[in-house]
Amino acid sequence: MDLRGWLSRRLPVRPLVVPVPGGTASRLAAERTCRTRGWYSAASPAEANLLVVAGATDGALEAAVERVWQSMPAPRARAAIARAEHAEGQLDAAEATLRDTFRQRRQATETVHPGPEPEMAGRGEDRDGLMLDQLTVPLGPVLPEWPAGLVLHTTVQGDVIQDARVELLGLGQVSGGTPWWPYGGGTPRRGLAARHLDTCASLLTLAGAGRAAITARRLRDDVLLGRPAAELTGPLRRWSAGVRRSWPLRWLLSGLGPVDDDLAPPPHLAGDVLARLRRFATAAEEALADLDEDGALPGRSGDESGDAQWTIETLPRLLAGSELAAARLLVASLDPDIEALTGREVRP
Amino acid sequence: MIELTPWWGALLLPPVLAAFAVAAAVFDSALTARAAGAPAPRAAAGAPLRAAGGLLLQQRRRTLAADAPLWRGAGITLAAAGVLASLVTPLGRWAVGDLSVGIVWFNAMEIVAWAAVWLAGWGANSAFGLVGGYRFIAQGLSYELPHMFALTAPAIGAGSLRVADVVSAQDGLWFAVWMPVAFLVFLATVLAMAFRRPFDHPVSRDTAGGVLAELSGVDRLVFLAGRWLLLVSGAGMAVALFLGGGAGPLLPAWLWSVLKTAAVLAALVWAGHRLPTVRMDRFAELAWLVLIPATLLQALFVSIVVI
Amino acid sequence: MWQEIVFWLCAAGAVGTGIAVFRVDSMARATFALLASFLFGAGTVLLVELTYLGVLVILMMIMEMVIMVVFMVMYMMNPAGLMPMSMLHNQRGSLAIAAGTFALLTAGIYLVDWPTSRAPRPGDPTKALGEALMGPKMLVMIVLGLALFATIVATVVLATNRGRYDRYGDRLERDRPDDPVRGGVGR
Numbered sequence: 001m002d003l004r005g006w007l008s009r010r011l012p013v014r015p016l017v018v019p020v021p022g023g024t025a026s027r028l029a030a031e032r033t034c035r036t037r038g039w040y041s042a043a044s045p046a047e048a049n050l051l052v053v054a055g056a057t058d059g060a061l062e063a064a065v066e067r068v069w070q071s072m073p074a075p076r077a078r079a080a081i082a083r084a085e086h087a088e089g090q091l092d093a094a095e096a097t098l099r100d101t102f103r104q105r106r107q108a109t110e111t112v113h114p115g116p117e118p119e120m121a122g123r124g125e126d127r128d129g130l131m132l133d134q135l136t137v138p139l140g141p142v143l144p145e146w147p148a149g150l151v152l153h154t155t156v157q158g159d160v161i162q163d164a165r166v167e168l169l170g171l172g173q174v175s176g177g178t179p180w181w182p183y184g185g186g187t188p189r190r191g192l193a194a195r196h197l198d199t200c201a202s203l204l205t206l207a208g209a210g211r212a213a214i215t216a217r218r219l220r221d222d223v224l225l226g227r228p229a230a231e232l233t234g235p236l237r238r239w240s241a242g243v244r245r246s247w248p249l250r251w252l253l254s255g256l257g258p259v260d261d262d263l264a265p266p267p268h269l270a271g272d273v274l275a276r277l278r279r280f281a282t283a284a285e286e287a288l289a290d291l292d293e294d295g296a297l298p299g300r301s302g303d304e305s306g307d308a309q310w311t312i313e314t315l316p317r318l319l320a321g322s323e324l325a326a327a328r329l330l331v332a333s334l335d336p337d338i339e340a341l342t343g344r345e346v347r348p
Numbered sequence: 349m350i351e352l353t354p355w356w357g358a359l360l361l362p363p364v365l366a367a368f369a370v371a372a373a374v375f376d377s378a379l380t381a382r383a384a385g386a387p388a389p390r391a392a393a394g395a396p397l398r399a400a401g402g403l404l405l406q407q408r409r410r411t412l413a414a415d416a417p418l419w420r421g422a423g424i425t426l427a428a429a430g431v432l433a434s435l436v437t438p439l440g441r442w443a444v445g446d447l448s449v450g451i452v453w454f455n456a457m458e459i460v461a462w463a464a465v466w467l468a469g470w471g472a473n474s475a476f477g478l479v480g481g482y483r484f485i486a487q488g489l490s491y492e493l494p495h496m497f498a499l500t501a502p503a504i505g506a507g508s509l510r511v512a513d514v515v516s517a518q519d520g521l522w523f524a525v526w527m528p529v530a531f532l533v534f535l536a537t538v539l540a541m542a543f544r545r546p547f548d549h550p551v552s553r554d555t556a557g558g559v560l561a562e563l564s565g566v567d568r569l570v571f572l573a574g575r576w577l578l579l580v581s582g583a584g585m586a587v588a589l590f591l592g593g594g595a596g597p598l599l600p601a602w603l604w605s606v607l608k609t610a611a612v613l614a615a616l617v618w619a620g621h622r623l624p625t626v627r628m629d630r631f632a633e634l635a636w637l638v639l640i641p642a643t644l645l646q647a648l649f650v651s652i653v654v655i
Numbered sequence: 656m657w658q659e660i661v662f663w664l665c666a667a668g669a670v671g672t673g674i675a676v677f678r679v680d681s682m683a684r685a686t687f688a689l690l691a692s693f694l695f696g697a698g699t700v701l702l703v704e705l706t707y708l709g710v711l712v713i714l715m716m717i718m719e720m721v722i723m724v725v726f727m728v729m730y731m732m733n734p735a736g737l738m739p740m741s742m743l744h745n746q747r748g749s750l751a752i753a754a755g756t757f758a759l760l761t762a763g764i765y766l767v768d769w770p771t772s773r774a775p776r777p778g779d780p781t782k783a784l785g786e787a788l789m790g791p792k793m794l795v796m797i798v799l800g801l802a803l804f805a806t807i808v809a810t811v812v813l814a815t816n817r818g819r820y821d822r823y824g825d826r827l828e829r830d831r832p833d834d835p836v837r838g839g840v841g842r
Contacts, residue, residue, distance in 0.1 A: 004405065011402040012395060035384060038391065043557035044476075046409050046564040049402070073407035073564045137475040144553045159479040206554045208545060208625020211383045218385055248546075248624050255838025272837070324479055325627050326836065328554035418683060448779070449707045456714035462721045463690070470683055470728070485725050492718075509707075633839050 008075065008099045013039040015091075016048035016072075018065055018141070019148035021170045021339035023055015027148070028198075029087035030054050030079075032221045035214075037091075043144050045071045050094055051078040061141060061149065061170035068142045075104040124155075124162060132157040139327075141169050145202040147331065149338040152315070154327075161327055164319040166312045168338055189287045193236075194223045196284035199335040200243065203277055206332050207253060209246075215239045219284075229288060236288050240281040250274060257322070257330030263314055266307045269334055276333040304340035311336035350438045350446060350512035350593075357444045362431050364439070368583075369576035370396065372613045379621045403569035411472050411562050419471025422464045423563075423570035429460035430577025436511050437584040440594035440602030443512065450511035451499050454585055458495075458541050461578055462488045465543065465550060465559055468571060472562035480558025484550035486628040487540055490635035491547070495537035497643035501530035501650045502589045511585075515593035524590040526653070529646040531590045533639055538582030539616055540631075542575055546623035547631070583612040662702055669695035677743060682727045690720040707781040 015034050019027045030052050034041065042048035045068050057065055069078060079094035081087050097103055126132045139152040151167040197220035204213035219236055243249065253274040259265045268279055311334045319327050353360070373396035381392035410416075435457075436443060436450035447453050462485065469481025503509050505527065506517035514523075524531040540547040551558040563571055587593060587608040594601030596608075626634075672691040679685050693716040701709035777783035789796050812818070822832035831837070 007401040007405050010394075010398045011405060012399050038381060038384065038395075040380070040384075043553045044561045046562050046568070047557060047560070049406070071409075073409050075405060135475055143556060156475070159482055204624075206552075208548065208552060210380075210545070211621060214383045214385075246624075251838075251840075252624055252627060252630055253838075255836065258837060321835065323629065323836070325549070325552070325554055325629075415681065415683060418687065447706060447710075449710055452707065452710045452714065456710050456717070459714050459717045463687070463717055466721055466724070467683075467687070470724075482725065485721060488718075489722075629836055630839060637840050 002101075005101050008101050008104070011049070011075065011099065013037070013050050013095055013098065014042040014048050015039050015050040015052050016042045016045060016068070016142070017052045017054055018068065019146070020053060020055030020057055020061065021149035021168075023053075023081070023148065024339070025084040026081040026087060027054035028194075028221070028224065029084035030081050030091065031217065033087050033091050035217060035221070041144070045142075046073065048072055049076050049098055050091075051076065052091070052094075053078070053080045055148070055170075056082055057170055058172050059169070064141050064169065075099075124157070126157045126160065126162075134162060145206050145328075145332055147336055147338055150312075150331075150336065152319070152331075154319070156324065159324040161319050161322050161324065164316045164327075166315055168312070168341065171338070171341065189290065190223050190226075193284045193287035194220045196280040196287065197223065199332070200277060200280050200284065202335065203273070203280075203329065203332045204243070206328050207249065209243075209249060212239065212243055212246075223288070229290075232288060236285055240285045243281045244278045249277070253277060253329065256326050257318065257333060259314075259318065263317070264310075265314070266303075266310060269307065269311070273329050273333045304337045308336040308338060308340050312338075312341075350443050350515060351441055352446055353442045353444055357442065358435075361434060361444050365431060365434055365577050365580050365584075366573075368580040368609060368613060369573065371610065372580065372617055373576055375614055376617045376620075379618065383621070400569055400573075403565055403572075406565040406568075408565040408567055409562060411474060413473045414562075415471040415473065418467045420567055422468035422471060423567050423574055425467070426461055426464035426574030427570055427577055428574075429457050429464060430574050430581050432460070433457035433578070434581040434584055437581065437588055438511060438515060438593055438605070439584075440600065440605045442602070446510065446512055449509045451503050451509045451514070451589075454511075454581075455496065455499060458578070458582075459488075459492075461541060464574070468563065469550070469559035474562045476555040476557070476561040477559050479555050480550045480552075480561065483552075483558065483628050484543060486632060487543070487547060487550060490628070490632045491537040491540035494533050494635055494639035494643050495541070497640065497647055498530040498534040498537065499589070501527045501643070501647050504647060504650045504654055507654065511588050515588055515595075518592040518595065522590060522592045522595075527590070527646055527650060529642050530650075531586070533643050533646075534586055534590065535612070535616060536639075538579065538586065539620065542579035542582060544575070544579055544616065545620035546626045548620075549625055549627055549631075552625055579616065580609075580613065583616060584609050586612050658702055662699060665695045665698035665702070668692075669699075683724055686720050686724040686727060690716060693720070703780075705781055705784075 013034075015030070017027060017030055017034070031041075034052075039050070045051075049072070051065075051069055051072060053065055069076075075098055077094040077097040079090040081090050124132070124134050134155050134157050137154050137156050139154055140146050140150050141148075149168055149170040151169055153165040153167060154161045155163040197216045201213050201216035201220060204210075204216060215235075216239065219232065219239060222232055254272060256273040258272045259270055261270065268283075269276065271279075315331070315334075318330060322330065374393050377395040378392045381395070433454050435445040436447055436453050445453075465484040466481040469477040469479075469484070471477075502514050502517075502523045505523055506514040508514065508517075517523075539545075543550050549558070551560045555561065560568065560571070584605075587605060591608050591612070594605040596604035599607075669692045672688045672695065675688040676685045676692070679688060694713060697709050697712035697716070700712055819827065819832075822834060823829045824833075
């Protein structure tokens with residue numbers, strides 16, 4: 001009996017979705033397809049068996065994706081989703097490759113998987129004045145719940161970030177200042193509600209609030225697929241109220257990643273992680289109130305590129321002295337839309 | 349009364365624990381599938397076994413400059429800790445081992461998990477793995493003292509460290525009833541020692557899976573199995589120490605033990621789906637400012653009642 | 656018979672892993688070799704039926720070694736941590752000390768006229784030992800315990816570089832403490 005083939009046919013698919021600037025639509029389509037098929041996303045290349053690249057990559061980003069691919073153990077397959085409407089077909093094809101034992105046998109030739117090698121960067125004083133070893137650790141561009149195209153070159157001691165430098169990848173392929181929301185051909189309000197829900201979903205996933213995160217993703221997909229507003233109001237209001245009133249989230253997120261007013265943040269990014277989460281949850285609900293109307297957009301300044309520019313300029317200051325977990329939550333709560341930066345001069 | 353099984357009881361222990369572990373994993377995956385709106389829950393029931401099969405197929409990963417013996421040994425150590433901790437846990441009237449200091453033995457074997465998890469994080473030579481390892485040690489230093497005091501309460505109540513004595517001391521009234529604080533803290537710390545959500549910060553997604561970040565194939569399978577075994581052994585001990593062991597009307601004692609253990613396991617898994625991940629900075633504070641005083645007061649209360 | 660086999664296994668294991676501490680070139684391996692050596696030592700304690708002490712040695716040693724390895728990897732290095740390092744320092748001196756201690760202990764074993772007892776073994780040696788040590792001197796032990804605890808608290812208070820006056824202000828006037836990470840229990 002062919003045990004390998006039998007197991008291969010039953011193997012659960014674990015996708016690792018790599019977001020690429022300009023590929024938001026592809027990413028959303030890929031995430032939706034994976035979710036409805038019951039493919040839970042992997043946290044690392046070691047766990048993944050399907051690499052999904054959502055968008056067109058170039059140069060340094062291409063090299064980073066290739067490194068991730070090299071570090072994935074067989075059986076494995078990859079799907080490049082250049083256009084959202086091809087997502088289902090590409091994922092089908094990749095799944096077939098994954099379950100094909102003949103093709104997988106050829107995959108399993110490389111033996112050493114070059115992981116992210118930590119690099120010593122000498123020693124320095126930590127935040128309590130002790131001399132400790134430092135490591136240089138790049139965060140991104142392939143990391144769960146991480147903004148597309150962002151790389152933070154950090155110096156860490158233990159799990160405390162001493163110093164961070166921003167690099168942006170993959171902006172060459174983006175065709176001029178695409179805002180997040182034209183996806184799906186819906187109204188701006190639908191796009192905005194989806195954007196808020198997407199931010200909340202990443203943030204809640206990192207906070208470990210799995211149920212609320214999954215609900216946010218389902219609502220996001222429903223909003224973008226054009227489900228009538230009347231059907232969405234109830235579930236969205238319940239979700240939003242649940243997130244805003246949850247006392248465990250309040251205890252865990254309050255006081256984290258504070259953005260003080262002297263940094264002159266865009267109004268919707270002020271406060272701590274909890275304040276931003278609550279603000280986005282409320283804004284998603286408000287955007288839904290008249291989903292298919294035009295008019296002023298709640299919860300965003302409307303200048304995505306300005307917000308993203310402020311975020312990448314301020315991140316190094318916000319991250320110095322921050323613990324890794326807090327840093328991840330902070331970045332997710334600011335959720336800069338890197339692809340919006342193509343229209344302007346980038347000064348990381 | 350508790351009696352020792354013949355020598356082959358020790359051979360039966362791992363499969364019994366594994367059966368509980370599989371059942372718990374199936375329940376966990378059904379809960380996940382329901383929340384995700386994924387295809388039928390029946391498919392979810394097979395998911396853990398299919399995932400295990402998938403891990404058998406998967407290549408074992410090798411990273412640059414990894415400390416291979418320590419790294420690969422971590423999973424086996426964790427699984428061994430889960431099984432050895434259950435050596436003194438009775439199932440109905442039978443126990444594989446009956447040490448005079450059974451409770452301390454159980455505690456010592458859980459601590460083996462500290463070494464195992466740290467090694468898994470450190471051995472791969474990956475920054476995220478190392479951070480996961482640090483987080484587990486911080487978690488251990490936070491949960492261990494409340495856990496020990498929660499174990500102390502039933503030991504004082506029964507006047508013995510022998511698990512059999514603790515079970516028989518609950519003839520009239522389960523310890524869970526008059527030591528509720530110790531019981532709840534014990535359950536929470538069992539989740540923490542098996543680093544299940546809400547205490548899954550050492551394997552959290554923000555560090556790409558933490559100590560699990562670089563593990564693949566059979567290494568990952570053994571490590572994850574060890575984690576479930578640890579949770580099962582904690583649930584089994586909760587039944588023996590707080591829920592009267594195999595005591596109950598009508599049904600045979602072993603069946604009561606099985607039912608109670610399953611119920612405790614289900615409650616633990618369910619709680620994990622309801623609560624967000626507790627980060628170490630917050631948990632350390634909660635443990636030292638709230639849980640330790642609470643369990644100390646519980647132990648004091650129990651001591652006064654016993655005297 | 657089997658006790659002798661186990662004893663010699665433990666003895667050889669303890670010495671072997673003890674030697675390994677100085678043969679491996681990594682801080683983590685050295686620490687875990689030392690841990691293995693302690694665990695073999697705990698095996699011999701279990702053999703003389705001091706169950707409580709034996710299990711306690713296992714428990715404490717794992718905890719201590721794991722905490723030690725974290726501190727080692729984080730603080731004490733260049734070039735340890737993620738890189739290999741040698742565990743050998745001051746070789747000649749330590750060799751002399753080790754040989755001297757070994758000779759002294761061995762001489763002690765063979766030269767001292769160890770007393771033997773005809774009294775029957777107590778049922779629970781750990782309890783008997785505890786009572787013999789503590790029974791008549793309980794008050795002393797309690798005072799000692801308190802003194803130890805007070806010392807620990809005092810050391811921590813002296814060592815911390817941010818006390819409550821740094822957090823709440825010189826007159827403890829702040830409502831919210833000024834912490835590197837805000838938030839937490841009751842805040």
